[in-house]
Amino acid sequence: MKATFTFFFCIFLVSTCVMAETNCPAICPLNYQPICGISPGGETKTFANQCDMDATNCRERSSFTMKSEGAC
Secondary structure: OHHHHHHHHHHHHHHHHHHHHHOOOOOOOOOOOOEEEEOOOOOEEEEOOHHHHHHHHHHHOOOOEEEEEOOO
16 A cells, blocks of 8 residues: 555656646647647648647647648
8 A cells, every 4th residue: 555655656746847847738628629830840730729739839849830720
């Protein structure tokens, strides 16, 4: 029992530290309001919503901006 508690406590600490380092949203709303994002290099990509694009930019250190509403 003590080993299980210690294991889960360590997992909690590691995940908290990772989230603190990145400050990226971990969970976005599930509402599907697609937007078309465009990178500085001209690559387009459809995101589920604005939060999805922001989280992707944060995690992948990319720079997509909203090109238009709806899928690309």
